[in-house]
Amino acid sequence: MSGPLDHEGQTQVDQRAHKGDRERETTLDGWPIESVESQAWLDCCRRAKEDQGLNFLAHLTAVHHIDRNEMELVAYVYRVESEERIGNWRRVLRTSISDAIGTQIESVASVWPTAEWHEREVWDMFGIQFIGNPDLRRILMEEDFEAHPLRKDFEDRKPNLGVTRETLAKDAGQNEPSRQGSSS
């Protein structure tokens, strides 16, 4: 549990003042928010399921706040029991970690098995690794894709082909005269 999770806890505390939804107790549409430190993520999820009976994970995803250099993990959980809503039946669980590619956090697949694929998607799209996920491979992008496309610093190009904005501009410059020649 310790070891890989020693990412910049201090900077997070300093920036807490800016955290949009973090300052509120519920989201705009009324879901109660529970924010925890990243070290407590697995515990928080386990408590939500075992003590509060929130037995259904709707989705687990990440939001990349590039201005704060942090990755926010968001999980929407609720209780699926019967047709009626009972008391405290839904919650948003949040935690923040560094946005560096390869940052690690504990997997919650042991709490809700469905988290396995949601975490694979977060790894694929944001580059966050989940310790304890039984099958952490890319899920939507091809296996030899090198970037994590939903990050805000993702550049829309193929990094593994060596194509950059500069080479594209150069190619375009070279091709321009011949294209004009062929069309006229």
Add this chain to the structure above:
Amino acid sequence: MNRTPTDTFVPARETPGSDRIDGPPDSLAKLTDGTKFLELSMGPQHPSTHGVLRLAVRLDGEEVVDLKVDIGYLHRSFEKFAETWQFPQLAPFVDRNDYLAGTLNEFAYCLAAESLLELEVPERAEYIRVIMAELNRIGSHLIWFGTFALDLGATTPFLWAFEQRERIYDLNEVVAGGRVFPQFFRLGGVRNDFPDAFFPMVEKTLDSVETSIEKYDAMFSKNPIFRGRTKGIGVITKEDALGLGCTGAMLRASGVSYDVRKADPYSVYSEFDFAVPTAENGDVFDRYRVRLAEICESIKIVRQALKAYPRNGEILAKLPRKLKPPEGASVYAHVESARGDVGCFVVSDGTDQPYRLKWRAPSFSHLHALQSIAPGLMVADLVAVVGSIDIVLGEAER
């Protein structure tokens, strides 16, 4: 006899050598009786996979020992695109996520965007939305019925189902212009009112679908061949279904009465009297029963909505000229789609474009659940199970 493999199954990649995360594909494990497992790729191009899906199966003779689902062939970066489009522009785009239930997808998106932008939808528009959404659900279930029967080797029901589905599409065309993708919902309401021609057509369609459901039921439910192929096959228990994030008919067939329209009522669903069909065994047959019953419930809702539908009033709320959602706010709206619980999570940064949009797709979780259901099945039964799940890959891969 020890038939369990000693190693964990990691499917061989389609393009060997390009594998950066898994390490090299593992070799075929040897069994104690000297035979070997057969590793086989079902798909990506296979008639039973309902799209472009690859099932990497490890077989012991005819029996599935292990299965890994490989998706991503239809990934078209919807969530990334969404970050560059304005809120009203996205409403027609979400149709394409689940291409069999476009209207229901629009419903989820519009609910999320409306709660973020704090728009009030006029009551009349809510009724129009519910009618169109339920017709869409009937259409989607009819397609499911046809293709499911086709998976089991019955060709004719496919044509029956498409005949009825065509009527639903005609209704879409009369109301919205589009057939498959009506693009009918707008933020704050719907695009236009029902034309006069719609009302007699919808009555006829509902009657026709109702009669044909009776026909399907008579042909299938007591048919010994069909029962033999589906009873006790592909069972998922209540606990597993919940843990694996199953919703919709998958969950209800396992005995959990969960329907977003009842559990977290949105729009005007709380006004209608309808049941949530459930079954006990969680097998292929029960999923079939639940879906057929759901078509009948949807017909009931449409009939009630047509009666209660207010003939006068606004159908579209005024959209402010400048969209200013609260900065840093997030919303999550979910609806009961034809396949299950479809959710839309939007984070705003105060501009007229989403900062982040996440689409919760039931098919995504159902494909994950397939990995747990499959071991122990025969290959032919695997096809039936995939058919009974009712996957739409456009939705799973977004």
